[in-house]
Amino acid sequence: MKRKVLLAGALLTLVGLAQCKKEKTQQQKVDAVEGAVSPQAQTTLAQTNIFPDQPWKDTAGNLINAHSGGVIFQNGYYYWYGTHKIPGSSEKNGKTDGGVHCYRSKDLVNWTDYGIVLAVNNTPGSDLELGCKIQRVKVVKCDNTGKYICYFKLYLKGEGYDKTYVAVATSNSPTGQFTYDHKFLAANDSKGTGDHFFYKADNGDLYHIAKRKTDGVLVYAKMTTNYLNPATSYTVMSGIQKYTEGVAVIYKSGTYHLLGSGSSGWDPNPPRYYTATSLAGPWTVQSNPLSGTNSVTGIGPDLTWGGQSNYMFKLDGEENKFVANFDVHVPTNPSTSRYIWLPFRIDQKKLHISWQSSWSPGL
Helix, strand or coil: CHHHHHHHHHHHHHHHHHHHHHHHHHHHHHHHHHCCCCHHHCCCCCCCCECCCCCCECCCCCECCCEEEEEEEECCEEEEEEEEECCCCCCCCCCCEEEEEEEEECCCCCCEEEEEEEECECCCCCCCEECEEEEEEEEEECCCCCCEEEEEEEECCCCCCCCEEEEEEEECCCCCCCEEEEEECCCCCCCEEEEEEEEECCCCCEEEEEEECCCCCEEEEEECCCCCCECCCCEECCCCCCCCEEEEEEEECCEEEEEEECCCCCCCCCEEEEEECCCCCCCEEECCCEECCCCCCCCCHHHHHHCEEEEEEECCCCCCCEEEEEEECCCCCHHHCEEEEEEEEEECCEEEEECCCCECCCC
Protein backbone atom coordinates (compact mmCIF):
# COMPACT_ATOMS: atom_id res chain seq x y z
CA MET A 1 0.00 0.00 0.00
CA LYS A 2 2.81 2.35 0.94
CA ARG A 3 4.51 1.59 -2.39
CA LYS A 4 1.30 2.44 -4.28
CA VAL A 5 1.06 5.78 -2.48
CA LEU A 6 4.70 6.57 -3.35
CA LEU A 7 4.12 5.62 -6.98
CA ALA A 8 0.99 7.75 -7.11
CA GLY A 9 2.87 10.68 -5.59
CA ALA A 10 5.68 10.33 -8.11
CA LEU A 11 3.18 10.17 -10.93
CA LEU A 12 1.49 13.36 -9.71
CA THR A 13 4.87 15.06 -9.50
CA LEU A 14 5.69 14.11 -13.08
CA VAL A 15 2.29 15.33 -14.26
CA GLY A 16 2.81 18.58 -12.40
CA LEU A 17 6.25 19.11 -13.94
CA ALA A 18 4.88 18.41 -17.40
CA GLN A 19 2.05 20.87 -16.82
CA CYS A 20 4.50 23.55 -15.62
CA LYS A 21 6.65 22.98 -18.69
CA LYS A 22 3.58 23.26 -20.92
CA GLU A 23 2.45 26.48 -19.22
CA LYS A 24 5.95 27.95 -19.49
CA THR A 25 6.04 27.13 -23.21
CA GLN A 26 2.60 28.69 -23.68
CA GLN A 27 3.71 31.83 -21.82
CA GLN A 28 6.84 32.06 -23.97
CA LYS A 29 4.62 31.94 -27.04
CA VAL A 30 2.45 34.74 -25.62
CA ASP A 31 5.54 36.82 -24.83
CA ALA A 32 6.83 36.27 -28.37
CA VAL A 33 3.53 37.47 -29.84
CA GLU A 34 3.35 40.50 -27.55
CA GLY A 35 6.99 41.28 -28.28
CA ALA A 36 8.27 41.71 -24.73
CA VAL A 37 8.73 40.19 -21.30
CA SER A 38 7.46 41.97 -18.19
CA PRO A 39 10.34 43.92 -16.60
CA GLN A 40 9.58 42.32 -13.22
CA ALA A 41 10.05 38.83 -14.71
CA GLN A 42 13.48 39.47 -16.14
CA THR A 43 16.69 37.92 -14.90
CA THR A 44 19.64 40.30 -14.73
CA LEU A 45 22.59 39.28 -16.88
CA ALA A 46 25.11 41.90 -15.79
CA GLN A 47 27.48 43.24 -18.41
CA THR A 48 30.20 45.86 -18.10
CA ASN A 49 31.07 46.73 -21.71
CA ILE A 50 29.42 47.67 -24.99
CA PHE A 51 30.57 45.58 -27.97
CA PRO A 52 29.84 47.49 -31.22
CA ASP A 53 28.35 45.49 -34.12
CA GLN A 54 27.95 42.38 -32.00
CA PRO A 55 24.60 40.91 -30.88
CA TRP A 56 23.37 43.01 -27.95
CA LYS A 57 21.05 41.33 -25.46
CA ASP A 58 18.80 42.83 -22.80
CA THR A 59 18.79 41.80 -19.15
CA ALA A 60 16.53 38.83 -19.97
CA GLY A 61 18.99 37.49 -22.55
CA ASN A 62 16.96 38.49 -25.61
CA LEU A 63 18.29 40.48 -28.57
CA ILE A 64 17.50 44.18 -28.20
CA ASN A 65 14.85 45.07 -30.78
CA ALA A 66 14.84 48.88 -31.11
CA HIS A 67 16.10 49.83 -34.55
CA SER A 68 16.79 53.29 -36.05
CA GLY A 69 15.82 54.84 -32.75
CA GLY A 70 16.96 57.36 -30.20
CA VAL A 71 17.94 57.79 -26.55
CA ILE A 72 16.80 60.23 -23.84
CA PHE A 73 17.83 60.65 -20.20
CA GLN A 74 15.25 61.22 -17.46
CA ASN A 75 15.46 60.95 -13.66
CA GLY A 76 18.57 58.80 -13.50
CA TYR A 77 17.72 56.48 -16.40
CA TYR A 78 18.45 56.30 -20.11
CA TYR A 79 15.53 55.29 -22.33
CA TRP A 80 16.14 53.69 -25.71
CA TYR A 81 13.30 53.71 -28.25
CA GLY A 82 13.27 52.18 -31.71
CA THR A 83 11.28 50.20 -34.24
CA HIS A 84 10.29 46.71 -33.12
CA LYS A 85 11.08 44.45 -36.07
CA ILE A 86 8.93 41.31 -36.23
CA PRO A 87 11.25 38.27 -35.87
CA GLY A 88 11.54 36.20 -39.03
CA SER A 89 10.17 38.93 -41.30
CA SER A 90 11.90 40.51 -44.29
CA GLU A 91 11.77 44.07 -45.57
CA LYS A 92 10.48 42.57 -48.84
CA ASN A 93 7.30 41.12 -47.38
CA GLY A 94 5.86 44.46 -46.20
CA LYS A 95 5.03 43.36 -42.64
CA THR A 96 8.23 43.92 -40.68
CA ASP A 97 7.28 46.60 -38.16
CA GLY A 98 5.42 45.76 -34.96
CA GLY A 99 5.53 49.16 -33.28
CA VAL A 100 7.77 51.19 -30.99
CA HIS A 101 9.91 49.27 -28.47
CA CYS A 102 11.31 50.75 -25.24
CA TYR A 103 14.25 49.77 -23.01
CA ARG A 104 15.62 51.38 -19.84
CA SER A 105 19.12 51.46 -18.36
CA LYS A 106 21.17 53.22 -15.71
CA ASP A 107 24.55 52.50 -17.32
CA LEU A 108 23.93 52.32 -21.12
CA VAL A 109 25.10 48.70 -21.05
CA ASN A 110 22.40 46.69 -19.29
CA TRP A 111 18.95 47.36 -20.77
CA THR A 112 15.64 46.27 -19.25
CA ASP A 113 12.87 45.51 -21.72
CA TYR A 114 9.71 47.60 -21.24
CA GLY A 115 8.03 46.11 -24.25
CA ILE A 116 6.18 47.56 -27.20
CA VAL A 117 4.91 50.94 -26.00
CA LEU A 118 3.02 51.74 -29.22
CA ALA A 119 1.78 48.77 -31.24
CA VAL A 120 0.47 48.29 -34.75
CA ASN A 121 -3.05 46.90 -35.05
CA ASN A 122 -5.31 44.86 -37.30
CA THR A 123 -7.93 47.57 -37.85
CA PRO A 124 -8.52 48.01 -41.60
CA GLY A 125 -7.72 51.54 -42.72
CA SER A 126 -5.97 52.47 -39.47
CA ASP A 127 -2.81 54.57 -39.83
CA LEU A 128 -1.03 51.92 -37.76
CA GLU A 129 -2.50 48.88 -39.47
CA LEU A 130 -0.11 45.94 -39.67
CA GLY A 131 1.83 46.43 -42.88
CA CYS A 132 2.59 50.10 -42.28
CA LYS A 133 6.24 51.15 -41.97
CA ILE A 134 7.55 52.73 -38.76
CA GLN A 135 11.05 54.20 -39.02
CA ARG A 136 13.41 56.67 -37.30
CA VAL A 137 11.69 56.66 -33.91
CA LYS A 138 12.58 59.68 -31.76
CA VAL A 139 11.17 60.58 -28.33
CA VAL A 140 11.46 63.99 -26.63
CA LYS A 141 10.04 65.20 -23.32
CA CYS A 142 8.06 68.43 -23.61
CA ASP A 143 8.87 70.44 -20.49
CA ASN A 144 5.88 72.74 -21.09
CA THR A 145 3.33 69.93 -20.81
CA GLY A 146 5.27 67.18 -19.05
CA LYS A 147 4.37 64.76 -21.83
CA TYR A 148 6.69 62.49 -23.77
CA ILE A 149 6.28 62.93 -27.51
CA CYS A 150 7.14 60.10 -29.87
CA TYR A 151 7.81 60.82 -33.55
CA PHE A 152 8.47 58.44 -36.41
CA LYS A 153 8.41 58.25 -40.18
CA LEU A 154 5.17 56.59 -41.22
CA TYR A 155 4.42 54.89 -44.50
CA LEU A 156 0.78 53.80 -44.67
CA LYS A 157 -0.03 50.20 -45.51
CA GLY A 158 -0.29 49.55 -49.23
CA GLU A 159 0.96 53.01 -50.28
CA GLY A 160 4.63 52.17 -50.80
CA TYR A 161 7.44 54.65 -50.12
CA ASP A 162 6.24 57.55 -52.27
CA LYS A 163 4.65 59.57 -49.45
CA THR A 164 6.10 59.87 -45.94
CA TYR A 165 4.22 61.22 -42.94
CA VAL A 166 5.56 62.37 -39.59
CA ALA A 167 3.56 60.44 -37.00
CA VAL A 168 3.05 61.77 -33.46
CA ALA A 169 2.15 59.85 -30.29
CA THR A 170 2.12 60.97 -26.65
CA SER A 171 2.50 59.51 -23.17
CA ASN A 172 2.57 60.70 -19.57
CA SER A 173 5.42 58.28 -18.83
CA PRO A 174 8.70 57.49 -20.61
CA THR A 175 7.79 53.79 -20.52
CA GLY A 176 4.38 54.34 -22.11
CA GLN A 177 1.95 53.33 -23.17
CA PHE A 178 2.00 55.91 -25.96
CA THR A 179 -1.25 56.99 -27.58
CA TYR A 180 -1.23 57.72 -31.30
CA ASP A 181 -2.29 61.32 -31.85
CA HIS A 182 -1.98 62.33 -35.51
CA LYS A 183 0.21 62.49 -38.62
CA PHE A 184 1.26 65.34 -40.90
CA LEU A 185 3.09 65.96 -44.17
CA ALA A 186 6.02 68.21 -43.34
CA ALA A 187 7.93 70.92 -45.22
CA ASN A 188 4.94 72.01 -47.31
CA ASP A 189 5.72 69.04 -49.52
CA SER A 190 2.91 66.93 -50.97
CA LYS A 191 5.10 63.86 -50.47
CA GLY A 192 6.32 64.83 -47.02
CA THR A 193 9.81 64.34 -45.65
CA GLY A 194 12.23 61.44 -45.39
CA ASP A 195 14.80 60.73 -42.67
CA HIS A 196 14.45 63.11 -39.76
CA PHE A 197 15.89 64.25 -36.45
CA PHE A 198 14.40 66.27 -33.60
CA TYR A 199 16.86 68.66 -32.01
CA LYS A 200 15.99 70.09 -28.58
CA ALA A 201 17.83 73.32 -27.76
CA ASP A 202 18.99 74.23 -24.26
CA ASN A 203 16.12 76.73 -23.95
CA GLY A 204 13.56 73.99 -24.64
CA ASP A 205 12.77 74.91 -28.23
CA LEU A 206 12.37 71.86 -30.46
CA TYR A 207 13.31 71.72 -34.15
CA HIS A 208 12.29 69.19 -36.78
CA ILE A 209 15.14 68.50 -39.23
CA ALA A 210 14.31 66.40 -42.28
CA LYS A 211 15.03 65.63 -45.92
CA ARG A 212 12.37 67.07 -48.22
CA LYS A 213 11.03 64.28 -50.44
CA THR A 214 10.58 66.06 -53.77
CA ASP A 215 14.09 67.51 -54.08
CA GLY A 216 16.20 65.84 -51.35
CA VAL A 217 17.06 69.14 -49.65
CA LEU A 218 17.59 69.16 -45.88
CA VAL A 219 15.25 71.62 -44.10
CA TYR A 220 14.20 72.51 -40.56
CA ALA A 221 11.32 74.14 -38.68
CA LYS A 222 10.61 75.08 -35.09
CA MET A 223 7.85 73.05 -33.40
CA THR A 224 4.96 74.45 -31.37
CA THR A 225 5.42 74.85 -27.61
CA ASN A 226 3.57 71.54 -27.04
CA TYR A 227 5.82 69.86 -29.67
CA LEU A 228 2.88 68.44 -31.62
CA ASN A 229 3.15 70.36 -34.92
CA PRO A 230 5.49 72.65 -36.85
CA ALA A 231 5.08 76.26 -35.72
CA THR A 232 7.02 77.90 -38.55
CA SER A 233 7.66 77.37 -42.22
CA TYR A 234 10.61 75.17 -43.17
CA THR A 235 14.01 76.74 -43.88
CA VAL A 236 16.67 75.24 -46.15
CA MET A 237 19.87 74.22 -44.36
CA SER A 238 22.32 75.89 -46.72
CA GLY A 239 25.48 74.04 -47.73
CA ILE A 240 24.36 70.46 -47.05
CA GLN A 241 24.52 68.05 -49.99
CA LYS A 242 21.19 66.87 -51.35
CA TYR A 243 19.79 63.48 -50.30
CA THR A 244 21.56 63.46 -46.95
CA GLU A 245 19.96 60.79 -44.73
CA GLY A 246 20.54 59.27 -41.30
CA VAL A 247 20.81 62.75 -39.81
CA ALA A 248 21.95 63.35 -36.22
CA VAL A 249 22.72 66.77 -34.71
CA ILE A 250 24.45 67.94 -31.53
CA TYR A 251 25.55 71.37 -30.33
CA LYS A 252 28.58 72.41 -28.29
CA SER A 253 30.28 75.73 -27.60
CA GLY A 254 28.61 77.68 -30.38
CA THR A 255 28.89 75.02 -33.09
CA TYR A 256 26.31 72.62 -34.50
CA HIS A 257 27.62 69.24 -35.67
CA LEU A 258 25.60 67.26 -38.21
CA LEU A 259 26.43 63.64 -39.05
CA GLY A 260 24.64 61.91 -41.90
CA SER A 261 24.90 59.52 -44.82
CA GLY A 262 24.17 59.36 -48.51
CA SER A 263 21.14 57.61 -50.01
CA SER A 264 21.85 54.00 -50.98
CA GLY A 265 18.93 52.03 -49.62
CA TRP A 266 19.97 49.44 -47.03
CA ASP A 267 23.60 49.43 -48.21
CA PRO A 268 26.27 51.42 -46.33
CA ASN A 269 27.93 54.47 -47.85
CA PRO A 270 30.46 57.16 -46.81
CA PRO A 271 29.51 59.37 -43.85
CA ARG A 272 28.77 63.08 -44.28
CA TYR A 273 29.87 65.57 -41.63
CA TYR A 274 29.07 69.29 -41.49
CA THR A 275 29.44 72.12 -38.97
CA ALA A 276 27.68 75.49 -38.66
CA THR A 277 26.96 78.25 -36.17
CA SER A 278 23.22 78.16 -36.90
CA LEU A 279 20.75 75.56 -38.14
CA ALA A 280 20.15 77.61 -41.28
CA GLY A 281 23.86 77.55 -42.07
CA PRO A 282 25.88 78.05 -44.06
CA TRP A 283 27.06 74.55 -43.23
CA THR A 284 30.71 73.69 -43.91
CA VAL A 285 31.58 70.21 -45.12
CA GLN A 286 34.23 68.52 -42.99
CA SER A 287 36.45 65.50 -43.51
CA ASN A 288 35.38 62.02 -42.40
CA PRO A 289 35.28 62.06 -38.57
CA LEU A 290 35.45 58.25 -38.33
CA SER A 291 38.67 56.29 -37.98
CA GLY A 292 39.72 52.68 -37.50
CA THR A 293 38.36 49.41 -38.89
CA ASN A 294 35.34 47.42 -37.76
CA SER A 295 36.94 44.48 -35.93
CA VAL A 296 33.87 42.31 -36.56
CA THR A 297 33.46 42.75 -40.33
CA GLY A 298 36.70 44.38 -41.48
CA ILE A 299 34.78 47.31 -43.00
CA GLY A 300 36.51 50.67 -42.69
CA PRO A 301 35.35 54.22 -42.01
CA ASP A 302 34.87 55.02 -45.70
CA LEU A 303 31.71 52.87 -45.56
CA THR A 304 30.74 53.92 -42.03
CA TRP A 305 31.94 50.56 -40.68
CA GLY A 306 29.05 48.91 -42.53
CA GLY A 307 26.41 50.96 -40.73
CA GLN A 308 24.46 54.20 -41.04
CA SER A 309 24.44 57.17 -38.69
CA ASN A 310 21.28 57.47 -36.64
CA TYR A 311 21.65 59.40 -33.37
CA MET A 312 24.10 61.30 -31.14
CA PHE A 313 23.65 62.28 -27.50
CA LYS A 314 25.64 63.67 -24.57
CA LEU A 315 26.24 61.54 -21.50
CA ASP A 316 24.45 62.90 -18.46
CA GLY A 317 26.71 64.95 -16.21
CA GLU A 318 29.56 65.02 -18.72
CA GLU A 319 30.77 68.21 -20.37
CA ASN A 320 32.52 66.65 -23.35
CA LYS A 321 31.59 62.99 -23.62
CA PHE A 322 29.10 61.90 -26.27
CA VAL A 323 27.85 58.70 -27.85
CA ALA A 324 27.23 58.16 -31.58
CA ASN A 325 24.74 55.51 -32.67
CA PHE A 326 24.85 53.71 -36.02
CA ASP A 327 22.54 51.00 -37.37
CA VAL A 328 23.81 47.94 -39.24
CA HIS A 329 20.88 46.97 -41.45
CA VAL A 330 19.98 43.34 -42.17
CA PRO A 331 16.97 43.74 -44.52
CA THR A 332 16.50 39.99 -45.02
CA ASN A 333 15.94 39.53 -41.26
CA PRO A 334 15.70 43.03 -39.74
CA SER A 335 15.10 41.92 -36.15
CA THR A 336 18.74 40.75 -36.18
CA SER A 337 20.07 44.12 -37.38
CA ARG A 338 22.90 45.26 -35.12
CA TYR A 339 24.01 48.45 -33.41
CA ILE A 340 27.29 50.35 -33.37
CA TRP A 341 27.55 52.64 -30.34
CA LEU A 342 30.83 54.50 -29.83
CA PRO A 343 32.00 57.28 -27.50
CA PHE A 344 33.55 60.50 -28.75
CA ARG A 345 34.71 63.97 -27.74
CA ILE A 346 34.67 67.29 -29.54
CA ASP A 347 38.11 68.88 -29.75
CA GLN A 348 38.97 72.08 -31.62
CA LYS A 349 35.31 72.27 -32.69
CA LYS A 350 35.50 68.93 -34.54
CA LEU A 351 34.12 65.56 -33.54
CA HIS A 352 36.29 62.45 -33.84
CA ILE A 353 34.88 58.94 -33.53
CA SER A 354 37.34 56.03 -33.31
CA TRP A 355 36.48 52.36 -33.62
CA GLN A 356 36.65 50.36 -30.41
CA SER A 357 35.94 46.64 -30.25
CA SER A 358 34.58 47.15 -26.73
CA TRP A 359 34.24 50.04 -24.29
CA SER A 360 32.69 50.95 -20.97
CA PRO A 361 30.66 54.15 -20.45
CA GLY A 362 32.03 54.27 -16.90
CA LEU A 363 28.75 55.41 -15.40
